[in-house]
Amino acid sequence: MNHTPIISRSFVTLLTLSLALTINVAHADDYSDVSQLMRTGKSAEAMVKADQYLAAKPRDPQMRFLKGVMQRDSGKTPEAIVTFTKLTEDFPELPEPYNNLAVLYAGQSQFDKARVALEMAIRTNPSYATAHENLGDVYAKLASQAYNKALQLDGSNAAVPPKLALIRELFSPVPKGQRLSTTATPAAPTTVALAAAPAAVAASAPMAKTAPVPTQSPPALAPVAAASPSSAASEAEGAVRAWAKAWANKDLNAYLGAYGETFTPPGGLSRKAWEGERRKRITGKSSIQVKLEGLSVTLDGGKAIARFRQDYRADALAVSSRKTLELTKTGDRWLIVRESTGA
Numbered sequence: 001m002n003h004t005p006i007i008s009r010s011f012v013t014l015l016t017l018s019l020a021l022t023i024n025v026a027h028a029d030d031y032s033d034v035s036q037l038m039r040t041g042k043s044a045e046a047m048v049k050a051d052q053y054l055a056a057k058p059r060d061p062q063m064r065f066l067k068g069v070m071q072r073d074s075g076k077t078p079e080a081i082v083t084f085t086k087l088t089e090d091f092p093e094l095p096e097p098y099n100n101l102a103v104l105y106a107g108q109s110q111f112d113k114a115r116v117a118l119e120m121a122i123r124t125n126p127s128y129a130t131a132h133e134n135l136g137d138v139y140a141k142l143a144s145q146a147y148n149k150a151l152q153l154d155g156s157n158a159a160v161p162p163k164l165a166l167i168r169e170l171f172s173p174v175p176k177g178q179r180l181s182t183t184a185t186p187a188a189p190t191t192v193a194l195a196a197a198p199a200a201v202a203a204s205a206p207m208a209k210t211a212p213v214p215t216q217s218p219p220a221l222a223p224v225a226a227a228s229p230s231s232a233a234s235e236a237e238g239a240v241r242a243w244a245k246a247w248a249n250k251d252l253n254a255y256l257g258a259y260g261e262t263f264t265p266p267g268g269l270s271r272k273a274w275e276g277e278r279r280k281r282i283t284g285k286s287s288i289q290v291k292l293e294g295l296s297v298t299l300d301g302g303k304a305i306a307r308f309r310q311d312y313r314a315d316a317l318a319v320s321s322r323k324t325l326e327l328t329k330t331g332d333r334w335l336i337v338r339e340s341t342g343a
Contacts (some may be wrong), residue, residue: 009042061091067270068100076106088120093317095121095128098219100136111145114138125173127341233297236304236327239294239334244310244326248290250282259329260335285314303328303337 030053037046050067054060068083081104089099105114118135149166150157161298226330239258246254257274265274282288293306306325314319326338 011089029064031066034063038066038070038073043074046070046246059090061087061094065097067098072100074106077107080104093124095124098124099128099134101132102138106138106141111138111141115142118182122267125341126265127324127339129340130342146215217283232329233299233304235298236299236306236334237295239327239336240297240306240308240325241292243336244292247282250288252279252282255282258336258339262328262331263335263339266339287315289313304334 004183030049034046034050034053037043037049047067047070049069050063053063054067057063061169064087068080068087071080071083081101084097084100084104087094088101091097098117102114102117102121105111106119115135115138118131119139122135124273125131144164147160150160151164154160198289243255243258246258256278264272265271267276267312289312291311293309295306297304297306299305304327306327308323309320310323311320321341325336325340327334328337329335
């Protein structure tokens with residue numbers, strides 16, 4: 001069986017985006033300093049500075065996260081596993097440490113552990129598209145191992161080799177010069193941050209509440225001229241900003257009402273369960289801030305696709321991540337029918 005090194009396709013993204021859990025934004029300079037040292041190859045100095053910081057603030061999740069990254073990049077996998085495992089214990093609401101554990105476990109061919117870690121990440125945040133993809137990679141690797149075992153037990157089974165070949169082709173190594181580096185360093189964070197995009201599980205050859213708030217259409221009016229594409233995009237953009245404002249104001253009726261009746265919650269949740277979860281998370285925060293950066297809206301037939309970076313802050317939790325919303329028009333309103341994070 002071929003055992004080429006595992007290459008994390010999204011690890012670069014993991015280290016260059018930002019997702020934060022912090023108490024004091026003033027510490028951003030410390031994180032930036034460590035990140036800069038890592039980026040310039042001064043890993044020893046970065047580790048010293050991180051250890052000095054953690055001596056005074058041992059529970060700080062961002063610096064612990066950066067330390068785990070440095071341990072991983074320096075080949076200290078067992079230490080990195082300990083670091084990220086303790087992060088999951090202290091901050092079980094964050095999916096990123098679980099994803100990092102999945103990368104580390106996959107690198108040791110411990111694919112069952114990688115699977116469990118990714119399932120925990122998805123349970124924590126069902127809309128993590130990358131985590132779902134990572135889990136698919138892990139399942140593919142597990143399937144590869146099972147097919148190889150089947151061939152060992154029955155080499156005459158002609159049905160197995162084509163399946164094994166298909167998986168190997170799917171996860172064939174990237175041509176030289178196109179591989180992503182597994183030692184990328186984080187960009188200086190604009191907010192105090194953990195990684196926003198989860199670490200991808202790479203392929204070793206072949207791896208890798210109440211009822212819904214109803215939205216009523218207004219009474220029929222006299223026909224009006226069809227909206228121009230530019231005005232339609234502006235209307236959809238306004239709907240997205242109104243959704244963010246309702247979220248920040250903890251206006252549950254307006255927030256949940258921004259989702260259409262055909263909205264499918266992520267992670268296989270029922271609409272009722274999803275709304276119950278959202279209510280609990282929103283009302284449980286003393287204050288919420290939602291900032292949209294780089295918002296762009298494109299029209300695709302009768303749909304509007306909104307893409308932006310979402311900076312979310314609630315109490316001691318701050319998150320910066322990419323988000324995509326898909327909206328359709330119902331009556332005179334643009335309503336969200338699909339939502340994904342990290343896409």
